Amino acid sequence: MIGATMDLQKLLDEPLNQLVEDAIEKGMLPVGYACSMVPEVLLSIGKLFPVRLRAPNVAGTEMADVYLSSVICSLSRSLLEFALEGKYSFLKGFVFTASCDHLRRLNDNLRYCEKPEFIDILDIPHKITDEAVQWTIDELRRFAQQLKSHFGVDAGNENVMEAIRRRNILNTLLRRINDLRKSQNPPFSGTQYHRLIMATQVVPPDDAINLASEFLESVTRNAEHPRFRARVMLVGGNLDDPSYTEIIESQGALVVADRYCTGSFPALEPYALEGDPYEILARRVLTITRCPRMMEGFPVRLEYIMNLYREYAVDGIIIESIKFCDTWGVETSALVSRLRERGIPVLRLEREYHQSGEGQLRTRVQAFLESMGK
Amino acid sequence: MVRYFAGCDIGSTTGKAVIIGENGIAGQSIVPREIDPEETARVALSEAMKTIDELKSYKDIAYLVGTGYGRSEIPFAHENISEISCHAMGAYYCDTSIKTIVDIGGQDVKGIALGDDGSVKEFVMNDKCAAGTGRFFEAMSRIFRMELQEFSELSLKAKRAIPVTAQCSVFAESEVISLLARKNPPEDIAAGVQGAVAKRCFVLLKRVGITPKVTITGGCAKNRGLVKELEKVLRVEIAPLSVDPQIIGALGAAVYARKRSSVAV
Known part of the structure; x- marks a missing residue:
């Protein structure tokens, strides 16, 4: 059964996985998105379903490098490479946010090279004020109108609220699974969890709910309780490759909490269910992603990490960021200082989007655990 | 009988071994890397043991810690510790x-x-x-x-x-x-x-x-x-430092071996 825990990796090996293929056969329309600020709920209405853009096992970015300079992060370059290789040809459209210059350049070049039938980029303010919320509401309504014109999707208030309710079912399950990570001996590894959380982002919403509930049932019934030397939290931006977590855990760390864009943190808080659904989405986009691109939000982001640190009884924090990601590069410097001032062991790792330098990563993590006396 | 503790540092270019006894370093070696890290470790240890009559086989070593990039490929090591920790301990052993x-x-x-x-x-x-x-x-x-x-x-x-x-x-x-x-x-x-x-x-x-x-x-x-x-x-x-700087990682591993051995006992 594809939903069984052991098969989650299969869903992540290629952008076009079995469940996406099945959905397409049933007439559903997959739309690719990059960035957690994209309101995926709006892509879960009618026949649409969201698929997080990934480039699993990308070998190099030779073609994308022609269009994107070497100071553009390897995530953007890898996604463009996959697009140029035709690996996203099953997608019916693309949605981005102007969250950083790197993704904007990806959006520009995707338009230029692939000329997709549907592509949109949402403009999101950098501050959270009443005006910014109103701006975002207007922007989301504009986007909904685009969806209606191109796909014939009715993103009226009622349908949006229904999609929110459905998303809350998934979030509730993910929250229950996350709560199990707080126990002294968590019943599953961070790698297993990473596979699940990624899988829920690359399959239709109903399948995501099934995967999460099967995972919950499976870990409740057959708890593995992996052995570990230290409990760690993984912090950073886009991290969509569970093998990265696997390497970290191979050294005896157990990833019990996370705060990275493709991880679980947005799922820990349910969507509000009262009021204008577009305002609910706008407020969520501006606040819940806790993206370092947002100005004046550092204290809140730091406090969020501190709360997870206490709640999940974390021994040390690993902060990873992709090279040339200026958003996370700046954030990391400040985070490392503030966390260390509080006496928290921190390991800072820079990486490329694709997995490389495995031996060095192992050494760094092992030395980090040893430096904590673990 | 004197108990000996060893550290084996399998680097990308050379293999290093240090054996410490009651009075500090009793044997040491630096050998070129073999293709197989395990083989490099065997050769390095054999070389380091040559100056210690009591040691006939690396199995006589009370506790062995592997380090370096090939640290996890030494099946006869009791445990492995990163070269970062071992270099720190080795240098500290020479000069606190x-x-x-x-x-x-x-x-x-x-x-x-x-x-x-x-x-x-x-x-x-x-x-x-x-x-x-x-x-x-x-x-x-x-x-x-x-x-x-x-x-x-x-x-x-x-x-x-x-x-x-x-x-x-x-x-x-x-x-x-x-x-x-x-x-x-x-x-x-x-x-x-x-x-x-x-x-x-x-x-x-x-x-x-x-x-x-x-x-x-x-x-x-x-x-x-x-x-x-x-x-x-x-x-x-x-x-x-008072010893060959190239063996500091192996020395640190040997110092850890002695520490870990007393914990294991």
């Missing part, structure tokens, strides 16, 4: 006042800040690029058609170092070839190469803090020209 280490091995460079007990307070490593590592010096000395030692001595004769700007091994190689072709004094170019690596170490060490005493470990610590340039850019004296 060491606070900062720059370790230049065959394929990486590390900056390590030590705690008061020889533990690792903070560390940084270079990326996967070989610039500034032992491999880099091997390539450079090849261009000069010299042994590493000769290259090092040559750089000490420089009157005015010619800066080598490229940090990438491949680009640096072509830059040095061009400088030689233009008939620049080889000793000045060699000093420029040393300076380029020293600057790279400066960048790494700045991230962990340059707190005296500073020392250098790893095979490249034997490069006197590099040590001189490092002292210049770091503006501190590089403290020499």
Whole structure:
């Protein structure tokens, strides 16, 4: 059964996985998105379903490098490479946010090279004020109108609220699974969890709910309780490759909490269910992603990490960021200082989007655990 | 019977073993790397045991800790510890006042800040690029058609170092070839190469803090020209260690072996 825990990796090996293929056969329309600020709920209405853009096992970015300079992060370059290789040809459209210059350049070049039938980029303010919320509401309504014109999707208030309710079912399950990570001996590894959380982002919403509930049932019934030397939290931006977590855990760390864009943190808080659904989405986009691109939000982001640190009884924090990601590069410097001032062991790792330098990563993590006396 | 504890450091270029007994280091070895890390470990240990009559086999060693990039490939080791922790402990064993280490091995460079007990307070490593590592010096000395030692001595004769700007091994190689072709004094170019690596170490060490005493470990610590340039850019004296700096990782592993053994008992 594809939903069984052991098969989650299969869903992540290629952008076009079995469940996406099945959905397409049933007439559903997959739309690719990059960035957690994209309101995926709006892509879960009618026949649409969201698929997080990934480039699993990308070998190099030779073609994308022609269009994107070497100071553009390897995530953007890898996604463009996959697009140029035709690996996203099953997608019916693309949605981005102007969250950083790197993704904007990806959006520009995707338009230029692939000329997709549907592509949109949402403009999101950098501050959270009443005006910014109103701006975002207007922007989301504009986007909904685009969806209606191109796909014939009715993103009226009622349908949006229904999609929110459905998303809350998934979030509730993910929250229950996350709560199990707080126990002294968590019943599953961070790698297993990473596979699940990624899988829920690359399959239709109903399948995501099934995967999460099967995972919950499976870990409740057959708890593995992996052995570990230290409990760690993984912090950073886009991290969509569970093998990265696997390497970290191979050294005896157990990833019990996370705060990275493709991880679980947005799922820990349910969507509000009262009021204008577009305002609910706008407020969520501006606040819940806790993206370092947002100005004046550092204290809140730091406090969020501190709360997870206490709640999940974390021994040390690993902060990873992709090279040339200026958003996370700046954030990391400040985070490392503030966390260390509080006496928290921190390991800072820079990486490329694709997995490389495995031996060095192992050494760094092992030395980090040893430096904590673990 | 005296109990012996060993550390085996399987690096990318050489294998090192240190055996300590009641009175400190009883045996040590540095051997070229074999293809199989396990084989390198066997050869290194056999060499180190030659000076200890009581040890007939590595199985007689009370506790063995593996370190270095091949640390997890030594099946007869009781455990493995990262080379970062082992270099810190090895340097601390030689001199308890060491606070900062720059370790230049065959394929990486590390900056390590030590705690008061020889533990690792903070560390940084270079990326996967070989610039500034032992491999880099091997390539450079090849261009000069010299042994590493000769290259090092040559750089000490420089009157005015010619800066080598490229940090990438491949680009640096072509830059040095061009400088030689233009008939620049080889000793000045060699000093420029040393300076380029020293600057790279400066960048790494700045991230962990340059707190005296500073020392250098790893095979490249034997490069006197590099040590001189490092002292210049770091503006501190590089403290020499009482043992061969290339075996510091293995020594640290042996010290850990003794500690772990008492815990295991």
